[in-house]
Amino acid sequence: MKIVEISFAASKQTLIWLFVLCVFFMPVGAMSKSYAPGKTIICNTSDTSITAQIAGQLNDKALNNGLYFPVSAKRFYEKRAFAPVWTVEQKDQxxxxxxxxxxxxxxxxxxxxxxxxxxxxxxxxxxxxxxxxxxxxxxxxxxxxxxxxxxxxxxxxxxxxxxxxxxxxxxxxxxxxxxxxxxxxxxxxxxxxxxxxxxxxxxxxxxxxxxxxxxxxxxxxxxxxxxxxxxxxxxxxxxxxxxxxxxxxEINDSTYIQINIPTYTLKLVLPDTTFNFKIVVGAPATPTPLMVSTLTDFATGTGAVNPKTNQRDKMIPYNLFFKQKTGNQKNGTYIYFMPGNKAGIELLGLSDKNLFKKQKRATSNGAIRIERGEELAKLLLTTAGNKTDIKSMHRALMDREIKVFQLKKPVPIRITYITTAIVDGQIVKYEDIYNLDSKVENQLYGLKPVNKTK
Structure with a gap:
């Protein structure tokens, strides 16, 4: 009979199962110490049942190193008392x-x-x-x-x-x-x-x-x-x-905002319709980052020096925002769309109409510049149940007032990098602005990068 010492700093549930296995299958006197977290269990390994083998192998470091999700696999079998799933003799396999x-x-x-x-x-x-x-x-x-x-x-x-x-x-x-x-x-x-x-x-x-x-x-x-x-x-x-x-x-909601970099578009998706807006995104040298977040607020502002702090744009208490100038170009009024994200990346924009007429709009320093910002704000207020705030928001813009509007229902917001679409059964490809497709493709399929020579 072979005796092996196994040292554990494991969960109580795991130790209980190992204790049961040892007690049930070993001769009297074979165990010298009682189990406790952090202590040593001396267990008889002569048990060759498949249940004992599964329990033992799940605690083998070498085998675990070959698994993708070793902790999840152990939890799965612990809940089954280490009983087999796939290899049992059964009529229906x-x-x-x-x-x-x-x-x-x-x-x-x-x-x-x-x-x-x-x-x-x-x-x-x-x-x-x-x-x-x-x-x-x-x-x-x-x-x-x-x-x-x-x-x-x-x-x-x-x-x-x-x-x-x-x-x-x-x-x-x-x-x-x-x-x-x-x-x-x-x-x-x-x-x-x-x-x-x-x-x-x-x-x-x-x-x-x-x-x-x-x-x-x-x-x-x-x-x-x-x-x-x-x-x-x-x-x-x-x-x-x-x-x-x-x-x-993680786009699993019926209402959300998706900003897609390669198509230079922002879309507000509602259960029964979709509203589209043109955007400007970061240039290849200063790319716009991907993001998974939630839009909780937006604010009107002047974009000028805040009289309270004497600092530009510090009137908005967020590290990450979208800034959109609306109305008269001279009045410098903005709408800031503020996702609850702490990435510390500043995204800001302008409302130059000519800017959105260009087909390729990867020209900013990483900022998202949104077309028709006031229209988007109105739609968000309506969608989130803040429709009564629309007049107040418009008045704040005209008066160049700094005012925050909190959405009653936060809206999921995603910045994506989707370079392909299926239209009428045909694949449509968009420009891979930041040359990211090949990197993901190589990682997905284990391909070696192609060395490009001039």
Whole structure:
């Protein structure tokens, strides 16, 4: 009998399960110390049941280093008392094969097959496990279990947040529930449903633009069919890059503002209509940053020296704002649209009508300059339930009064970088102003950057 010492600084729940496993499977007297967080458990490793193997392997540092979401995988199995999910002998094994099919053909979702443990998750191995279980050790079954679960968790997190999300890296997603999304809980619930695959892919963004991209990929490649292993053609990669960016944007509301840099547009999307405004964005040397935030206020102001502070623009207590001059060019009156963001990036603009007549408007120092600022402000007041403030806002503009208007219902605001659209079934490409597509594409598909020579 082999005895091994395992040192833990783990959760009480994890230690309880390990304690139960040790007590149940070891001979009397084999345990020398009682468990407690931070103490040592001496456990009999002669137990070869698949449950014990899963528990043991989930605490193996070398194996965990090969997982994308090791903490989430452990939580998933802890809630099941480390019972297997995919490799059990059962009459209905459809969900196991469905999971394999999903991660095998992730290309249909703009993702890469190589990112989901293809070397570990071989079909031949699974056939043997399910059809001739006696020929595969419980150690091998447990390993297959854990890697398939990790692949599913990675797939769901990548579908929801994106693989390269600048706001939520994998380590952060692995630690806690983010904005109500918890992949291991969703996977647990999906396994209880007959429509398992549908429950899994529902984690994707609800945004209409994203849904159009997804549908186009299915038309091009065939739903869950086709060649899943080759690097896709350029148009498919282009769609995938922009699907990835839409995952970052978290556009899941019926009412929101989207500022898209490559199209030089701001759109206020309402449940029944959309209002469009032209914008000026940062030049390539001073690019406008992406942003996920909420618009809570806007204010009128002169843009001149504040008599209270003797400083320009300090009358607006925000680090990040949009500034739009309206009305008479000489009076210097502005509307500041102020997202609740602490990035410290100043975005300001002017209302030169000639400026918005140009087709290419990447000319600012990073600022967002918005066309027809007063009209946008009126729409926001109406949408947010502040319609009675419209006259007060107009009067403040005419009087050059500094006045803040707080929206009763904050509006989500996103600055995106979407370089492609599907129009009448055809792909339309916009200028990649900041040359960002190739970088995201290379990261998504594991491609090497192309060395450009003059």
């Amino acid at each position: 459809n969900k196991t094969w469905a999971a394999m099919l999903l991660i095998d053909c992730v290309l249909q979702f703009g993702l890469r097959h190589e990112d989901y443990h293809p070397k570990e998750l071989q079909y031949t191995t699974l056939h043997t496990i399910l059809e001739q279980p006696g020929k595969v050790s419980n150690k091998q079954k447990a390993r297959f279990e854990i890697f398939l679960t990790d692949a599913m968790l990675a797939f769901m997190n990548n579908l929801h947040f994106g693989k390269l999300n600048p706001y939520y890296p994998p380590a952060k997603i692995d630690r806690a529930t983010i904005n109500g999304f918890n992949s291991e809980e969703i996977l647990t619930n999906a396994l209880k449903l007959p429509a398992f695959m549908d429950a899994v892919v529902k984690v994707q963004p609800l945004n209409k633009e994203y849904a159009i991209f997804q549908h186009q990929l299915h038309l091009i490649k065939g739903l869950y069919e086709g060649d899943c292993y080759e690097t896709p053609e350029a148009d498919v990669r282009k769609i995938a890059v922009n699907m990835e960016r839409l995952r970052w944007a």
